[in-house]
Amino acid sequence: MLELRPGCECCDRDLPPDTDQAMICSFECTFCRDCALVRLDGLCPNCGGDLVRRPSRPTRFLVRSPASTQRVFKPLGCA
Template identity: 65%
Template sequence: MLELRPNCECCDKDLPPDSREAMICSFECTFCASCAGTVLGGRCPNCGGGFAPRPIRPPAALARHPASAVRVLKPEGCRPAAEG
């Protein structure tokens, strides 16, 4: 089950569970659509993979399985993944 992380790892923008701006990679690194598309050029800086929109958990399921409250932020700032 997805953690539904609460913020963009790059700019720290809040991304609540129902946000349509949340983008994730296959490892569930979480970024806002703006950072994912512009700053990172569509590639995760952690794994080099692409992004997909994060699914929205239905409210009844969210009540039983709440979103994570753990914020992840890169203190050194975001940088695009190195070419492989």
């Protein structure tokens, strides 16, 4: 199950579990669409993998399988 991390690793923008603005790599590194496409050219700065749209989790499943609350913020890795 995906963690659905709550924020962008580059700019710390909030990314709620139902947003269509979150992008992830295969390791679930999480970025907002703006950072992923403009700053990172669609590649994860941590592993070099492709950044793709993160699927959303339907609200009815968030009670049983909540999104992560642990933020990862690495602005220096996104320069």
